[in-house]
Amino acid sequence: LTQTKRRNRLLLLGGGGHGRVVADMAELLGWTGIAFLDDRWPDLQSTGDWPVLGVISDAARFGETHPAAIVTVGDGATRQRLSGVLRGLGFTLPTLVHPSAVISPRATLGQGVVVMANVVVNSYARVGDDVILNTACTIDHDCRLSDSVHVSPGANLSGDVTVGERSWIGAGAAVREGIRIGFDVVVGAGAAVVSNLPDGVFATGVPARARPPKL
Numbered sequence: 001l002t003q004t005k006r007r008n009r010l011l012l013l014g015g016g017g018h019g020r021v022v023a024d025m026a027e028l029l030g031w032t033g034i035a036f037l038d039d040r041w042p043d044l045q046s047t048g049d050w051p052v053l054g055v056i057s058d059a060a061r062f063g064e065t066h067p068a069a070i071v072t073v074g075d076g077a078t079r080q081r082l083s084g085v086l087r088g089l090g091f092t093l094p095t096l097v098h099p100s101a102v103i104s105p106r107a108t109l110g111q112g113v114v115v116m117a118n119v120v121v122n123s124y125a126r127v128g129d130d131v132i133l134n135t136a137c138t139i140d141h142d143c144r145l146s147d148s149v150h151v152s153p154g155a156n157l158s159g160d161v162t163v164g165e166r167s168w169i170g171a172g173a174a175v176r177e178g179i180r181i182g183f184d185v186v187v188g189a190g191a192a193v194v195s196n197l198p199d200g201v202f203a204t205g206v207p208a209r210a211r212p213p214k215l
């Protein structure tokens, strides 16, 4: 393989539905040799149109053939841990942005971020590493999203919202401007977040009410 061809080969860790959406987008963006690692291997030999080559702990063996890798696991804690492992092994974690997404030139995106179709990120928003901005969510001006956050499809973050590490904003949730959401928070689908949320809570409903996580 030539140097250029080798650089374009992408390994994805986690072969579920989210992984297949990322693979589909990566192909559109010109990545080649797209392949997965998944702990269901060897039972799972392929996912969608792509091969599964081994389990996740095999990653080190693929550094030569696939210098770029992304963790395609929805759970923030797992994604954060595995992304750290990949960086330690010397992989590059690229940021993939769907061509239909609108990203302000004044917004910043970290590494290992995936931005799905029809997302909008407005000016001066800052998005950390390994974040998932899922289909058609909007991140408005001056928002700050820490590492490994996941904003689900169709969720809307108004201006100047802060979201702590690993927090997960459910599908179609709406967050009022200036709200502070802590780390390891889960915001349920369709919730309206109109007051700050402390670390580690689940919050659901309209208006969203926080409750401790289920054990």
Ligand SMILES: CC(C)(COP(=O)(O)OP(=O)(O)OC[C@H]1O[C@@H](n2cnc3c(N)ncnc32)[C@H](O)[C@@H]1OP(=O)(O)O)[C@@H](O)C(=O)NCCC(=O)NCCS
Pocket (backbone or CB within 6 Å): 134, 152, 153, 169, 170, 171, 172, 186, 187, 188, 189, 190, 191, 202, 203, 204, 205, 214
């Ligand atoms: C909030 C959430 C994580 C709770 O999941 P859970 O802990 O498994 O909760 P359960 O399904 O056992 O429901 C517990 C209770 O909360 C209620 N509830 C669950 N999700 C709710 C939501 N989004 N809004 C309002 N109430 C909700 C249930 O009706 C149930 O109420 P009950 O005890 O009166 O019957 C989940 O329902 C959710 O909204 N996840 C987000 C899904 C999503 O956005 N996916 C996108 C993936 S890309």
